[in-house]
Amino acid sequence: MSTPLTSEWRPDQELQGQWHQLWQLLLRETGCENTASEAVQEAYLKWFSKPDRDRVENPGGYLFRAAQNIARNVARRNRHEQRACSQVLWQSSERDDCGPERVCVDQQQLLDVLRAIADLPPRCREVFVLYRFKSLSQAQIAEQLGISRNMVERHVMRAMRSCRAVMDTDA
Helix, strand or coil, X not given: CCCCCCCCCCHHHHHHCCHHHHHHHHHHHHCCHHHHHHHHHHHHHHHHCCCXXXXXXXXXXXXXXXXXXXXXXXXXXXXXXXXXXXXXXXXXXXXXXXXXXXXXXXXXHHHHHHHHHHCCCHHHHHHHHHHHHCCCCHHHHHHHHCCCHHHHHHHHHHHHHHHHHHHHHHC
């Protein structure tokens, strides 16, 4: 069924009704509700902030493709972060020596990581704590702090680099 192109028809209204359908598609693709929600939200934000969106021939197609690309990027970023965290956990768990000396070294390494987090700029530290310790999504952090999702991502990456640097020097 085609929608008549009258002065009353607005593609934005039609797209707003596709939120759940798009979310379900991305949930099937990513297997993660948070990733699907973040991707849909960012795709809609991208669409509604696009100044020339009235020239897009297929708004639904544009929105779906943008959301799929965003979901893939979010999933890739999440996998990268999980690998980095898993590597740290694996390195600490592969040690056979659990004697007092090993415990002391591990405690020192933990203190060094906590010090690295404390030394981050205030906003970067706040974002990192919300993301890693409070388990908020990047979209939730961006909304709560009134900053862009890209800025949240930059803060998280900077904090991760700082923690990794400490772990690498202690190894």
